[in-house]
Amino acid sequence: xxxxxxxxxxxxxxxxxxxxxxxxxxxxxxxxxxxxxxxxxxxxxxxxxxxxxxxxxxxxxxxxxxxxxxxxxxxxxxxxxxxxxxxxxxxxxxxxxxxxxxxxxxxxxxxxxxxxxxxxxxxxxxxxxxxxxxxxxxxxxxxxxxxxxxxxxxxxxxxxxxxxxxxxxxxxxxxxxxxxxxxxxxxxxxxxxxxxxxxxxxxxxxxxxxxxxxxxxxxxxxxxxxxxxxxxxxxxxxxxxxxxxxxxxxxxxxxxxxxxxxxxxxxxxxxxxxxxxxxxxxxxxxxxxxxxxxxxxxxxxxxxxxxxxxxxxxxxxxxxxxxxxxxxxxxxxxxxxxxxxxxxxxxxxxxxxxxxxxxxxxxxxxxxxxxxxxxxxxxxxxxxxxxxxxxxxxxxxxxxxxxxxxxxxxxxxxxxxxxxxxxxxxxxxxxxxxxxxxxxxxxxxxxxxx
Amino acid sequence: xxxxxxxxxxxxxxxxxxxxxxxxxxxxxxxxxxxxxxxxxxxxxxxxxxxxxxxxxxxxxxxxxxxxxxxxxxxxxxxxxxxxxxxxxxxxxxxxxxxxxxxxxxxxxxxxxxxxxxxxxxxxxxxxxxxxxxxxxxxxxxxxxxxxxxxxxxxxxxxxxxxxxxxxxxxxxxxxxxxxxxxxxxxxxxxxxxxxxxxxxxxxxxxxxxxxxxxxxxxxxxxxxxxxxxxxxxxxxxxxxxxxxxxxxxxxxxxxxxxxxxxxxxxxxxxxxxxxxxxxxxxxxxxxxxxxxxxxxxxxxxxxxxxxxxxxxxxxxxxxxxxxxxxxxxxxxxxxxxxxxxxxxxxxxxxxxxxxxxxxxxxxxxxxxxxxxxxxxxxxxxxxxxxxxxxxxxxxxxxxxxxxxxxxxxxxxxxxxxxxxxxxxxxxxxxx
Numbered sequence: 001x002x003x004x005x006x007x008x009x010x011x012x013x014x015x016x017x018x019x020x021x022x023x024x025x026x027x028x029x030x031x032x033x034x035x036x037x038x039x040x041x042x043x044x045x046x047x048x049x050x051x052x053x054x055x056x057x058x059x060x061x062x063x064x065x066x067x068x069x070x071x072x073x074x075x076x077x078x079x080x081x082x083x084x085x086x087x088x089x090x091x092x093x094x095x096x097x098x099x100x101x102x103x104x105x106x107x108x109x110x111x112x113x114x115x116x117x118x119x120x121x122x123x124x125x126x127x128x129x130x131x132x133x134x135x136x137x138x139x140x141x142x143x144x145x146x147x148x149x150x151x152x153x154x155x156x157x158x159x160x161x162x163x164x165x166x167x168x169x170x171x172x173x174x175x176x177x178x179x180x181x182x183x184x185x186x187x188x189x190x191x192x193x194x195x196x197x198x199x200x201x202x203x204x205x206x207x208x209x210x211x212x213x214x215x216x217x218x219x220x221x222x223x224x225x226x227x228x229x230x231x232x233x234x235x236x237x238x239x240x241x242x243x244x245x246x247x248x249x250x251x252x253x254x255x256x257x258x259x260x261x262x263x264x265x266x267x268x269x270x271x272x273x274x275x276x277x278x279x280x281x282x283x284x285x286x287x288x289x290x291x292x293x294x295x296x297x298x299x300x301x302x303x304x305x306x307x308x309x310x311x312x313x314x315x316x317x318x319x320x321x322x323x324x325x326x327x328x329x330x331x332x333x334x335x336x337x338x339x340x341x342x343x344x345x346x347x348x349x350x351x352x353x354x355x356x357x358x359x360x361x362x363x364x365x366x367x368x369x370x371x372x373x374x375x376x377x378x379x380x381x382x383x384x385x386x387x388x389x390x391x392x393x394x395x396x397x398x399x400x401x402x403x404x405x406x407x408x409x410x411x412x413x414x415x416x417x418x419x420x421x422x423x424x425x426x427x428x429x430x431x432x433x434x435x436x437x438x439x440x441x442x443x444x445x446x447x448x449x450x
Numbered sequence: 451x452x453x454x455x456x457x458x459x460x461x462x463x464x465x466x467x468x469x470x471x472x473x474x475x476x477x478x479x480x481x482x483x484x485x486x487x488x489x490x491x492x493x494x495x496x497x498x499x500x501x502x503x504x505x506x507x508x509x510x511x512x513x514x515x516x517x518x519x520x521x522x523x524x525x526x527x528x529x530x531x532x533x534x535x536x537x538x539x540x541x542x543x544x545x546x547x548x549x550x551x552x553x554x555x556x557x558x559x560x561x562x563x564x565x566x567x568x569x570x571x572x573x574x575x576x577x578x579x580x581x582x583x584x585x586x587x588x589x590x591x592x593x594x595x596x597x598x599x600x601x602x603x604x605x606x607x608x609x610x611x612x613x614x615x616x617x618x619x620x621x622x623x624x625x626x627x628x629x630x631x632x633x634x635x636x637x638x639x640x641x642x643x644x645x646x647x648x649x650x651x652x653x654x655x656x657x658x659x660x661x662x663x664x665x666x667x668x669x670x671x672x673x674x675x676x677x678x679x680x681x682x683x684x685x686x687x688x689x690x691x692x693x694x695x696x697x698x699x700x701x702x703x704x705x706x707x708x709x710x711x712x713x714x715x716x717x718x719x720x721x722x723x724x725x726x727x728x729x730x731x732x733x734x735x736x737x738x739x740x741x742x743x744x745x746x747x748x749x750x751x752x753x754x755x756x757x758x759x760x761x762x763x764x765x766x767x768x769x770x771x772x773x774x775x776x777x778x779x780x781x782x783x784x785x786x787x788x789x790x791x792x793x794x795x796x797x798x799x800x801x802x803x804x805x806x807x808x809x810x811x812x813x814x815x816x817x818x819x820x821x822x823x824x825x826x827x828x829x830x831x832x833x834x835x836x837x838x839x840x841x842x843x844x845x846x847x848x849x850x851x852x853x854x855x856x857x858x859x860x861x862x863x864x865x866x867x868x869x870x871x872x873x874x875x876x877x878x879x880x881x882x
Binding site for chain 1: 451477563655656660662663665667668669670671673674676678681682684685686690807808811812813846848849852853855856858859860863864
């Protein structure tokens with residue numbers, strides 16, 4: 001996450017403003033640091049322990065855990081305040097406060113237990129395969145999120161804000177679906193590959209159009225991609241309502257025929273699970289994007305343009321070309337998400353809501369993943385878990401799955417603001433590790449005043 | 451505009467500059483030619499005969515104008531000729547290295563619209579209500595215009611406001627609840643104002659105080675508010691819909707005399723209070739940004755926060771101030787959904803209007819008046835289908851719905867071009 005950290009801790013220019021007492025303490029601290037850890041073994045162990053503790057406390061992972069905790073607490077509060085039984089018990093809170101707390105525990109605990117049961121492991125299951133089924137559900141939900149998240153992340157790295165995930169997914173789904181049920185007589189692997197390629201190409205072209213308009217005319221990609229979302233939506237709606245295009249023959253509903261088996265992504269773990277080879281494709285895409293961004297000349301050009309287009313142009317990089325090609329690749333990745341929906345997720349025929357909001361979720365996934373491919377993978381799986389668990393939670397506990405959106409977005413917010421999380425949990429700041437407490441307090445006061 | 455921008459950036463030699471200017475300016479003429487061609491193709495490929503009935507007044511009007519019945523094919527072709535003429539003028543001007551004036555583009559747009567309406571309404575026995583078309587456009591543009599104003603204020607102070615959607619939705623929700631409880635639309639409006647500002651406060655906390663990337667905060671806030679309002683809607687509002695989710699709405703208040711002006715009267719002066727407030731808000735925001743000390747400081751902070759800080763402007767405070775005002779203004783737009791349009795809140799009822807408002811901000815080049823007109827255009831777009839479906843348009847409705855977005859694409863690509871945001875927009879300010 002590219003959070004600009006304020007790190008005045010090592011700035012010597014600030015120190016003279018400290019009050020004399022603090023300055024003195026600072027001197028002592030410096031002296032201690034200069035002499036290094038001396039003395040007997042016990043003290044040595046102690047300092048090492050302290051150091052280990054401090055390292056744990058200041059590690060970015062601690063902040064992430066703290067962020068997740070905070071978000072879960074916020075979710076609990078929401079559940080607690082809206083649960084019927086809690087409400088009923090709280091009416092006689094002062095007579096029997098215990099009841100309220102029991103109801104609270106049941107409501108909150110039950111909801112999160114269901115979330116866990118729906119996304120990781122179902123411990124109530126009779127056999128191992130059923131117990132692990134939620135995990136495979138998580139991965140199937142994660143598949144399009146990862147692919148589309150990569151598309152948004154790649155565009156981000158090239159300095160482009162791709163809000164057009166919805167449109168790109170729709171055209172990709174339409175193209176993949178059309179090749180799926182419109183072309184017949186092609187054997188299994190070839191048919192699938194054709195459909196995948198059609199989907200990826202359609203997504204790439206739709207995003208590439210935005211890139212081209214940006215590069216050629218300077219039109220802002222945010223407007224262009226939003227407008228293309230609407231254009232794609234109405235275009236697909238028209239296709240879906242027109243017999244002979246995407247509409248299922250003999251039907252008057254705006255829905256396509258089902259995807260034939262020869263164009264479906266085969267199941268990865270056997271017929272019992274919904275997880276398909278689409279997940280492997282998403283993993284390959286992660287590796288591919290990592291290679292593209294970090295090991296290829298084109299990726300270097302993308303990042304250079306993203307960091308500083310003017311400098312990139314001076315360095316001889318064709319910025320227009322980088323813009324167009326990064327959007328092409330980004331659209332192709334989002335297209336993979338759209339194709340995997342049609343060829344793996346929803347094979348019974350789709351309508352114009354096939355994108356399922358993934359185009360927008362992908363933005364959050366990319367942001368949470370810090371726009372790096374491996375980060376997107378992790379964030380995609382996390383969000384997949386929330387999606388899988390959210391539906392179980394809604395079914396089992398009657399807690400609307402919308403709460404998952406709240407928890408998700410709070411996690412992203414808190415992770416993006418480490419100082420806030422550290423302040424809440426009173427964790428030390430790595431940037432100010434060496435400054436003693438008083439000086440830190442003084443500085444904080446000053447910052448607060450500023 | 452974009453040519454100047456390029457030249458200053460590249461510091462190109464003179465010959466290159468001349469070439470760039472010529473190249474860029476051809477875009478306008480090019481887009482006009484493309485649209486003209488498409489329009490002519492439409493007339494040739496799908497010809498319509500019959501008359502188009504333009505209805506210019508309502509039954510309740512003081513002055514009754516008889517229905518104007520015009521033969522549609524000749525009218526459409528007259529418009530085509532106008533389009534061709536404007537395109538030719540634009541081409542000639544461009545060849546002489548002069549810019550196409552804005553009024554010419556306005557004339558072009560009006561002709562294109564008239565021709566299109568004539569063609570779409572051909573042969574229909576029903577009247578094409580111009581008042582309904584324009585009045586509805588004004589009404590539908592309310593969330594876009596307020597949202598765009600909020601976006602402009604935020605961005606001019608250097609805070610990208612992608613959370614417009616969150617402000618609209620949060621305000622719509624709050625307005626619904628408060629207006630239902632108090633039985634007062636005005637109270638709902640006030641609550642919407644506060645809700646918008648509250649979303650802004652969170653935006654400010656993360657973006658200004660904690661220097662979190664503003665795009666991240668904005669996008670995430672949008673998701674957060676969707677989740678929060680949907681959750682509360684199904685858990686709280688649905689069980690007690692009678693008391694918490696049946697709002698008192700603003701009714702249309704005709705302004706005496708002004709509302710009797712033919713055509714314009716019912717369009718502009720027979721609207722609910724929220725719309726009159728919008729008419730005042732647009733110039734007010736323009737004035738506040740461009741003619742007051744507050745606006746000057748705000749813009750300074752958005753263009754060059756360090757310089758502003760050097761001369762003693764409190765950057766953080768100014769930005770908070772701007773963001774809160776922006777949220778409140780966007781909140782007014784959110785109130786539209788539950789105090790004007792419908793009398794209840796529905797899950798995710800703004801449906802991406804905030805993103806459209808964001809597009810209006812950029813389309814309007816971060817200027818409140820232009821952004822408001824861009825919002826009006828999108829409002830017109832949203833309403834066009836409603837009116838044409840009454841007439842029974844021959845084109846599939848999906849394409850009708852698509853037209854405004856395609857036009858926006860063409861306009862952004864051809865007429866607006868490279869737009870320059872405030873220099874420090876999106877940059878958190880770290881002192882020191």
